[in-house]
Amino acid sequence: MPMTWNYLMDMDGVLVHEEHLVPGVDEFLAELRANGIRFLVLTNNSIYTPRDLRARLARTGLDVPETAIWTSALATAKFLDTQRPGGSAFVIGEAGLTTALHEVGYVLTDRDPDYVVLGETRTYSFTAITQAIRLVEEGAKFIATNPDATGPSREGSLPATGAVAALIERATGFQPYFVGKPNPLMMRSALRALSAHSENTLMIGDRMDTDVKAGLEAGLRTILVLTGISTDQTAEQFPYRPTRILNSVADLIGHTLEPFS
Incomplete structure (x- = not known):
């Protein structure tokens, strides 16, 4: 009996590129659904909730349910829930991160938190970064959603989680624990969310240093x-x-049941 594959795939650079649908992606996902193949879209972006990301993909013409989207914010929340259930955190980030933490029962506070959790935001505050430094110095454990140093914008690169984490690390001497890619913890949490096993799951990405690693x-x-x-x-x-290099996911159309044949 042939192996049934599950698919994990990055979002930016795989499904969409600069807010445009990569040609063939809609047909590729339609084939996965038609064959009953389970898949999960992964992103290191912690700004948005799965609902937000579904709406973003819908604007490109792609219908991906919220339950098929897995973010570094969700992975971070699940990780902290296993480490210290019902804990507390001082958070620098957006709704994607704060919502994920609330959903696992975390209290967000700047008073003696268990963790300082750093995510991505378009408006990093010097005041918030200073508070994070002081809380880490006072004993809060330092967690970051992902190590990406920069993020894209139409005007050029923007400082992202990894760059701000480096600032806090330099000021405190404490290294953060990064949950998102390339940490395989992100992959394992996605596998659990998909109820899948590594033996019959493949990862599709556009970056060697995060997705493939x-x-x-x-x-x-x-x-x-x-x-x-x-x-x-x-x-x-x-x-x-990587196991294979393809021009795009469109090259998998017609081969989703046996991607390595």
Whole structure:
């Protein structure tokens, strides 16, 4: 009996590129659904809730249910719930992160929190960063949703979670624990959310340093697509390789049941 595959896939650079649908993605997802193949869309972006991201994808013409979207904010909340159920946190971030923490029963506070949790926001506050530094110095554990140093905008790069985490680390001497990709913890939490196993799950991504690395370290087969960050040439610079390199997910249409045949 042939193996039934499950799919984890990055969002930006795989499904959409600069707010536009990657050609063939709608047909690819339709084929997954028609074949009863389970899938989950992953993103290191902690700003938005799954509902927000579903609406964003819908504007490109793609229908992805909230339950099929897994963010670094959700992974962070699940991780903290296993570490210290019902704990408290001082949060720098947006609704995607605060909502995820509230949903696992966390209290958000600036009074003696168990954790300082750093996520992504378009409006990093010097006052909030200063408060985070002082709380870490006073004993709060330092968690960050993802290590991405910059994020894209129409005007150019923006400082992101990894860059601000480096600032807090330099000021306090305490390193954060990053939950999102390339931490394989993000992959394992996604597998649990999908009720899937690594042996028959593959990861599709556009970045060697996050998507492919996280997939490999979690024991997944990996596919690099060339519709985002990494290219054939830059992929050669890494000491590891994906299982396959494809131009886009459109190359999987007609092969979703046996992606490695």
